[in-house]
Amino acid sequence: MNRFLSRTKSPRTPSWVGWLSAFLVFIWAPAYATPKEGLVWVVQGTGGKVYIAGSMHLLRRDRPALPEAITEAYRESESLVMELDVDDINEQAMAAQMLGAASFSDGRTLPSVAGETRWNALQPVLATLQFPAPFAATLEPWGLSILLTTLEYARLGFDAEVGVEKQLQKLAAADKKAIAGLETPEFQISLFDSLPLDEQLQLLDMTLSDIAEMPTMADDLYLAWRRGDTRRLEELLLEGYKAMPKLYDDLVDQRNRRWVPQVTSLTKKSGDTLVVVGALHLVGDRGLIALLEKEGLKIERYSPSAVVATK
Numbered sequence: 001m002n003r004f005l006s007r008t009k010s011p012r013t014p015s016w017v018g019w020l021s022a023f024l025v026f027i028w029a030p031a032y033a034t035p036k037e038g039l040v041w042v043v044q045g046t047g048g049k050v051y052i053a054g055s056m057h058l059l060r061r062d063r064p065a066l067p068e069a070i071t072e073a074y075r076e077s078e079s080l081v082m083e084l085d086v087d088d089i090n091e092q093a094m095a096a097q098m099l100g101a102a103s104f105s106d107g108r109t110l111p112s113v114a115g116e117t118r119w120n121a122l123q124p125v126l127a128t129l130q131f132p133a134p135f136a137a138t139l140e141p142w143g144l145s146i147l148l149t150t151l152e153y154a155r156l157g158f159d160a161e162v163g164v165e166k167q168l169q170k171l172a173a174a175d176k177k178a179i180a181g182l183e184t185p186e187f188q189i190s191l192f193d194s195l196p197l198d199e200q201l202q203l204l205d206m207t208l209s210d211i212a213e214m215p216t217m218a219d220d221l222y223l224a225w226r227r228g229d230t231r232r233l234e235e236l237l238l239e240g241y242k243a244m245p246k247l248y249d250d251l252v253d254q255r256n257r258r259w260v261p262q263v264t265s266l267t268k269k270s271g272d273t274l275v276v277v278g279a280l281h282l283v284g285d286r287g288l289i290a291l292l293e294k295e296g297l298k299i300e301r302y303s304p305s306a307v308v309a310t311k
Contacts, residue, residue, distance in 0.1 A: 037228045038069030042302040045267025054279035055164040064162035072304040077274035080172045082165050085181030094185050101193045102143025109137045141200035142192040145207040152211050182259055199247045234283040256281055256288045
């Protein structure tokens with residue numbers, strides 16, 4: 001199962017707004033009735049409440065409904081905080097910056113660093129996604145991983161325009177609620193671009209494996225997210241990282257730790273806030289929820305009809 005997620009604007013044109021943060025979880029959204037459950041917690045701060053929701057950054061265009069817990073938490077909140085504030089991003093400039101960072105500039109090529117076996121394994125995927133091999137050869141492993149995942153999502157009918165963040169962004173704009181971001185696109189680009197080559201190749205290997213498994217493995221993850229089944233999500237999302245602890249620390253753990261003081265500060269301000277991050281960041285004993293609990297914050301699972309304790 002793909003632990004990475006990228007955003008697509010349409011089947012034809014990738015949207016680069018937030019694709020790096022979105023690359024961190026994969027999900028397939030099949031035809032199921034919208035359940036009342038969801039992956040949402042609530043923190044009662046000294047100021048207002050802070051709702052923390054786990055996101056699927058892309059949803060299928062024909063299955064866009066959000067879990068009730070997320071929509072209710074949004075209605076209760078006066079402001080919205082996401083991984084990125086997409087209202088404050090120049091998408092064309094971001095696309096150019098991403099492609100510049102993801103392209104080799106020292107004369108190397110992907111075949112030369114990936115090796116013949118890995119490069120040959122890429123060819124059927126490139127053909128299926130109609131991705132030109134000469135262009136792929138110019139990209140660093142992390143860049144190609146993101147682009148291939150983006151195209152595969154689009155091929156399967158996924159769209160960031162109906163993803164959790166995009167839907168909430170549109171609602172917040174219409175309701176004139178403040179929107180802020182935990183990170184900048186520049187930070188997310190540097191996060192991937194600074195990965196050592198061996199970790200980038202691990203990322204590419206995982207992407208190839210995940211793309212092959214998407215049609216058969218995605219339903220379980222999707223349903224676990226809709227149910228708010230943290231135990232199953234932990235099994236599905238963290239399994240692939242067990243053999244790659246350094247990659248997990250670089251892409252997930254360090255970001256979780258950076259977010260702790262940001263979320264903590266929100267509990268001290270007046271007014272209620274909804275914080276939305278990828279589901280991967282909320283599960284496990286090093287997830288954001290666990291880290292906030294270690295800071296002494298009282299956190300409970302949230303549902304529209306009741307608030308239930310996490311333990």
